[in-house]
Amino acid sequence: xxxxxxxxxxxYQAGVSQSTVSRALRNSPLVNEETRKKVQALxxxxxxxxxxxxxxxxxxxxxxxxxxxxxxxTSDDSMINPFFLSMxxxxxxxxxxxxxxxxxxxxxxxxxxxxxxxxxSKADGLILLGYGDYVDYEAxxxxxxxxxxxxxxxxxIEKGQTGISFGCDNFKGGYDMTQHLIKQGHKSxxxxxxxxxxxxEFFERYKGHCQAVKEVNLTVNPNNQIDAISTEGSxxxxxxxxxxxxxxPDAIFCxxxxxxxxxxxxxxxxxxxxxxxVALAGFDDISVAHLTSPKLTTMQQxxxxxxxxxxxxxxxxxxxxxxxxxxxxxxxxxRESCSR
Amino acid sequence: xxxxxxxxxxxYQAGVSQSTVSRALRNSPLVNEETRKKVQALxxxxxxxxxxxxxxxxxxxxxxxxxxxxxxxTSDDSMINPFFLSMxxxxxxxxxxxxxxxxxxxxxxxxxxxxxxxxxSKADGLILLGYGDYVDYEAxxxxxxxxxxxxxxxxxIEKGQTGISFGCDNFKGGYDMTQHLIKQGHKSxxxxxxxxxxxxEFFERYKGHCQAVKEVNLTVNPNNQIDAISTEGSxxxxxxxxxxxxxxPDAIFCxxxxxxxxxxxxxxxxxxxxxxxVALAGFDDISVAHLTSPKLTTMQQxxxxxxxxxxxxxxxxxxxxxxxxxxxxxxxxxRESCSR
Numbered sequence: 001x002x003x004x005x006x007x008x009x010x011x012y013q014a015g016v017s018q019s020t021v022s023r024a025l026r027n028s029p030l031v032n033e034e035t036r037k038k039v040q041a042l043x044x045x046x047x048x049x050x051x052x053x054x055x056x057x058x059x060x061x062x063x064x065x066x067x068x069x070x071x072x073x074t075s076d077d078s079m080i081n082p083f084f085l086s087m088x089x090x091x092x093x094x095x096x097x098x099x100x101x102x103x104x105x106x107x108x109x110x111x112x113x114x115x116x117x118x119x120x121s122k123a124d125g126l127i128l129l130g131y132g133d134y135v136d137y138e139a140x141x142x143x144x145x146x147x148x149x150x151x152x153x154x155x156x157i158e159k160g161q162t163g164i165s166f167g168c169d170n171f172k173g174g175y176d177m178t179q180h181l182i183k184q185g186h187k188s189x190x191x192x193x194x195x196x197x198x199x200x201e202f203f204e205r206y207k208g209h210c211q212a213v214k215e216v217n218l219t220v221n222p223n224n225q226i227d228a229i230s231t232e233g234s235x236x237x238x239x240x241x242x243x244x245x246x247x248x249p250d251a252i253f254c255x256x257x258x259x260x261x262x263x264x265x266x267x268x269x270x271x272x273x274x275x276x277x278v279a280l281a282g283f284d285d286i287s288v289a290h291l292t293s294p295k296l297t298t299m300q301q302x303x304x305x306x307x308x309x310x311x312x313x314x315x316x317x318x319x320x321x322x323x324x325x326x327x328x329x330x331x332x333x334x335r336e337s338c339s340r
Numbered sequence: 341x342x343x344x345x346x347x348x349x350x351x352y353q354a355g356v357s358q359s360t361v362s363r364a365l366r367n368s369p370l371v372n373e374e375t376r377k378k379v380q381a382l383x384x385x386x387x388x389x390x391x392x393x394x395x396x397x398x399x400x401x402x403x404x405x406x407x408x409x410x411x412x413x414t415s416d417d418s419m420i421n422p423f424f425l426s427m428x429x430x431x432x433x434x435x436x437x438x439x440x441x442x443x444x445x446x447x448x449x450x451x452x453x454x455x456x457x458x459x460x461s462k463a464d465g466l467i468l469l470g471y472g473d474y475v476d477y478e479a480x481x482x483x484x485x486x487x488x489x490x491x492x493x494x495x496x497i498e499k500g501q502t503g504i505s506f507g508c509d510n511f512k513g514g515y516d517m518t519q520h521l522i523k524q525g526h527k528s529x530x531x532x533x534x535x536x537x538x539x540x541e542f543f544e545r546y547k548g549h550c551q552a553v554k555e556v557n558l559t560v561n562p563n564n565q566i567d568a569i570s571t572e573g574s575x576x577x578x579x580x581x582x583x584x585x586x587x588x589p590d591a592i593f594c595x596x597x598x599x600x601x602x603x604x605x606x607x608x609x610x611x612x613x614x615x616x617x618v619a620l621a622g623f624d625d626i627s628v629a630h631l632t633s634p635k636l637t638t639m640q641q642x643x644x645x646x647x648x649x650x651x652x653x654x655x656x657x658x659x660x661x662x663x664x665x666x667x668x669x670x671x672x673x674x675r676e677s678c679s680r
Contacts, residue, residue, distance in 0.1 A: 012352045019402050031401065061371065062359050064443065069432070080429040082627060089420040089428060092409070096446035101462075103404065103443045106436035122441075261631060287422060291601060293633030 005046035013046075014039050019122065065095050065314060066103040066123035070130025081230055082258065082286040083301070087129060087154070090307030098311055100124075125150030125314045138162060150317045152310050156200035157325060164317065165325045166309055170201050173299040173330035174208025177253060177281050180297070180332055182216055185340050186250035186279055189213060190224035192238040192263060193255020199229075202255040205283060209253055224249060228259045235262025243270065251279035251338065257286045257298055264292060264337075279338040283330070294336035301330055345386035353386075354379050359462065405435050405654060406443040406463035410470025421570055422598065422626040423641070427469060427494070430647030438651055440464075465490030465654045478502060490657045492650050496540035497665060504657065505665045506649055510541050513639040513670035514548025517593060517621050520637070520672055522556055525680050526590035526619055529553060530564035532578040532603060533595020539569075542595040545623060549593055564589060568599045575602025583610065591619035591678065597626045597638055604632060604677075619678040623670070634676035641670055 007021045014021065016035060024031045024039035031039075042048075069084065080088065088104070095102040103123050107130075126144070128151060141162040144151050153165040181189065193199070195206035210220045223246060228238035235258060242252070243266070254260035260282035267274055274280045274294055282289060285300035306328055313323045347361045354361065356375060364371045364379035371379070382388070409424065420428065428444070435442040443463050447470075466484070468491060481502040484491050493505040521529065533539070535546035550560045563586060568578035575598060582592070583606070594600035600622035607614055614620045614634055622629060625640035646668055653663045 008352055008355075008357070011358075012348055015348075017348070017402070018358055023401070023403060061363070062357070063363060080433065085425055085429045088432070089425045092428070092444050092446065093420065095444075101443055101445040103441055104432050104435075105441040106432065288628045288631045291628045292631050 005043075005048040007048070009046060010039060010042045010048060013042055022122075062122065062124050063099065064101045064103050064123045065125055065127060065311065066105060067091055067127045067129060068105055068107050070107055070128070082288070083230070083256070083284050083303070084129070086286065086303040087307060090303045091127060091129075091311060093304075094307040094311035098315055100311070100315075124318045125152075127151070127310050127314060128153040128155075130155065150314060152314045152317065152323075154306060154310055156204065157327060158200070161325075164313065164323055166306065166313070166328060168201070168301050168306075169327040169329050170204035171208040171211075172327075173283065174205035174253070175212045176208075176330070176332050177283070177299050178209045178212035180334070181251045181253065181279060181281060181338060182212065182218070184251070184279065184338055186338075187218055188221070188224075188249040188251075189218075190221075190226065190242050190246075190249045190252045191255070192226050192228045192235060192242070192252060192259050194227045194229065195225050195255075199255075205253075205255050221246075221249075228255065228262075230256040230258045232258055232262035232265070235259035236266045237262075239263035239266035243272075248272070248278050251281065253281045253283075255283055257282035257284045257289045257296060260296055260298070260337075261288060261292060264296075275337050275339050279340070281338050285333055289333075290335065292337075297335045297338040298333050299330040300333045302328065345383075345388040347388070349386060350379060350382045350388060353382055362462075402462065402464050403439065404441045404443050404463045405465055405467060405651065406445060407431055407467045407469060408445055408447050410447055410468070422628070423570070423596070423624050423643070424469070426626065426643040427647060430643045431467060431469075431651060433644075434647040434651035438655055440651070440655075464658045465492075467491070467650050467654060468493040468495075470495065490654060492654045492657065492663075494646060494650055496544065497667060498540070501665075504653065504663055506646065506653070506668060508541070508641050508646075509667040509669050510544035511548040511551075512667075513623065514545035514593070515552045516548075516670070516672050517623070517639050518549045518552035520674070521591045521593065521619060521621060521678060522552065522558070524591070524619065524678055526678075527558055528561070528564075528589040528591075529558075530561075530566065530582050530586075530589045530592045531595065532566050532568045532575060532582070532592060532599050534567045534569065535565050535595075539595075545593075545595050561586075561589075568595065568602075570596040570598045572598055572602035572605070575599035576606045577602075579603035579606035583612075588612070588618050591621065593621045593623075595623055597622035597624045597629045597636060600636055600638070600677075601628060601632060604636075615677050615679050619680070621678050625673055629673075630675065632677075637675045637678040638673050639670040640673045642668065 007018050011018045011021045020031055020035065021039050024036045025043060092102050126149060145162050151163055153163060155165065155167050157165050157167045191206055191209055193202040195203050197203065206225065213220050226238045226241050228234040235254060238259065252263060254263055260280055264274060264280060272278060282296045282298035285298045289296040289298050316323050347358050351358045351361045360371055360375065361379050364376045365383060432442050466489060485502050491503055493503060495505065495507050497505050497507045531546055531549055533542040535543050537543065546565065553560050566578045566581050568574040575594060578599065579602065592603060594603055600620055603620060604614060612618060622636045622638035625638045629636040629638050656663050
C-alpha cells in the first residue's frame with residue numbers, strides 16, 4: 001500500500017480526471033455539486049493533503065508552461081495593451097520553439113492564482129506577466145516559492161524581491177533617451193506618464209530621465225511630469241493638460257509609445273508640428289512606432305529576446321538548473337520625431 | 341471490475357499522470373524511455389484502446405479551451421501576423437470572460453494535432469485558427485468530427501466543409517470596398533494579394549472586387565492582380581512590381597492592411613502621393629491602420645466579435661447545444677487614403 005494518497009488515487013476512486021479532483025478540492029463552480037462532494041469525501045477518507053513540497057505530479061512533464069497575465073489597469077475590457085500583446089505572441093512562439101504548449105490564463109492580482117497551479121498537473125512552471133502594485137503580489141510570490149513552484153516573472157525589478165525576475169532596464173532606458181534628446185540640443189523637457197511606486201516601470205524611466213537632465217545642469221520642472229497610463233486616450237489628455245498649463249518645452253519624453261501616439265494626435269489637432277516645434281519620444285517600440293508620421297523615436301524593448309529568456313530560464317528552472325534575475329537593456333531607435 | 345481500461349487505469353498502475361500516459365502512447369520525447377516502455381506495456385496488458393467515440397474523460401470539465409494556431413506562411417520565425425495576434429489576444433480575453441483558461445499551441449498542418457487532444461484531459465474543446473491550404477486539413481477535420489471532439493474553426497468557409505466554421509464575409513468585404521472606390525470616382529484598379537485557392541480568403545476578396553467592377557461595366561485588368569502575402573515587405577515589392585509594369589491605376593485595393601502599409605512606403609519612396617495620385621485601400625483594420633499617414637481606409641474585421649462568437653459557440657458545443665457555421669460581416673472604415 002502506498003504511504004500517502006495522491007490526487008491520482010482520488011481521481012481513480014472517484015472515476016474522474018485529476019484536473020476535476022483539483023478543481024473539486026478548490027470548490028470550482030465548473031465541477032457539479034455531486035462530484036465535488038464525492039471528491040471531497042474521498043479526500044477526507046484517504047487523508048489526502050496537498051503536498052506543497054514535493055508533489056509527485058510536479059515532477060511529471062505536462063509539456064505545458066502556464067502564462068499568467070495580470071489584469072492591466074491600462075487596458076479596457078476588449079483590448080490588450082500592444083506591448084503585452086506582443087509579449088503574448090512572442091512567449092507563445094518561444095514556448096512552441098522549445099516544444100511546450102502554453103496555457104494562458106488571465107488573473108486578477110487579488111485571486112488565488114498562487115494556489116491554483118501548485119498541485120495540478122496543468123503546467124510544469126509559470127510565467128507571470130503584468131503591471132501593477134506588488135504589495136499583495138509579493139506575499140503570493142513568497143508562497144509560490146515556498147511550495148517550490150517553478151516560476152519566472154517579467155516586470156519591474158526591485159531589491160529583495162522573491163523569485164527570479166526579468167525586466168527592462170528602465171532607468172538606463174530613460175537615461176539614454178534623455179541623453180539623446182540633450183544631444184539634439186533640447187534644453188527643456190516634459191515627461192508624460194505616471195511616476196510613482198504604483199507604476200514602477202514608468203517611475204524608473206522618469207528617474208533615469210531626471211538623472212540625465214541634472215547631470216548636464218539643466219532643470220527638471222516637476223510640474224512638467226504629467227500622469228498618464230499607457231493608452232492613446234490618456235496620452236492625448238496628458239498632452240492637452242501640458243499645453244494648458246505651461247509653455248511648450250523643447251522635448252517631451254513619453255513613458256510609452258501609446259502615450260506618445262496619443263500626444264502626437266493632440267499636437268496634430270492643435271497644428272503643433274513634431275519635431276519642428278516640439279520633439280516627441282516614446283518607449284517600447286510597439287509595431288505602430290515606425291508607421292506614425294513623423295516616425296517615432298523610441299527605446300526598443302526586445303519582446304522576442306525577453307520571451308526567449310523567460311521561456312528558456314523557466315525550462316532551466318524546471319530541470320533544477322540555477323538561474324539568475326536579470327535586466328534586459330532597451331535600445332535607442334532614432335527615427336524622425338526628435339530631430340531639431 | 342471495469343469493462344474497459346482507461347488512461348486513468350494506466351496512469352494509476354504506472355504511477356504517472358494521465359498526461360504522461362497520453363504522451364507516452366504517442367511516443368513523445370518529453371517522456372523518458374523507461375516510463376514510455378512501462379506505459380506502453382501496461383496499455384498492451386490492459387488491452388487499452390483510445391476510445392474515440394465517448395471517452396469518459398472528454399465529458400469532464402478541464403475548464404480549458406485549446407487554441408491551435410497553424411503556422412502561417414506569411415509570418416517569419418519571430419513574428420505573428422498582426423491580425424492573428426489580435427485574434428489571439430481577443431480569444432484569450434473571451435475565454436477568460438467565460439471562465440476558461442486557454443491552452444495555446446502552435447501546430448504544423450502536417451502534424452498529428454487531430455489525434456493529440458482526443459483522449460487527453462487537456463481541454464474541453466478546440467479552436468482552430470490559421471490560414472493555408474485545406475487539403476490535408478479537411479481529412480483531419482473529418483477525423484476530429486468522427487471522434488466527436490468539440491471544435492470550431494476560423495477561416496475561409498467553403499461548401500461541404502466538415503464541422504463548424506466562422507469567418508469573415510470576404511466576398512462581400514471585397515465587393516463593398518470596391519463599390520466605395522467606384523463611388524469616389526475611381527475607374528481603374530489594381531489588386532495586391534494572392535488570388536487563388538492557396539489563399540482562399542484573399543481570393544474571395546478578389547472575387548468580390550471583380551464582381552463590383554464588372555457590375556458598373558468597368559474593366560478588370562488581370563495583369564493588375566499582383567501576388568503578395570500579408571507582410572509589409574511583400575506589399576512593398578508588389579507595389580514596385582505594379583509601378584514597373586503598368587501605368588498607375590486610380591485605386592489600389594490591397595488584400596490586407598500589412599500589404600497596404602508596405603505599398604504606402606513604396607509610394608512614399610517614389611514620391612507618389614496617396615490619395616492625390618493613387619487611392620490605397622486595405623483590409624482587416626489592424627491597429628496601425630488609423631496611424632499611417634494618410635490614415636488607411638479599410639474593411640474592418642471585428643476580432644473581438646469573432647473571438648466572442650468562437651468561444652461562445654465552442655462552449656455551446658461542449659454543452660451539446662446546436663450551433664451553426666456563419667459569416668461575420670466586415671465593416672467599411674473610411675479614413676483618408678481613398679478620397680479623390
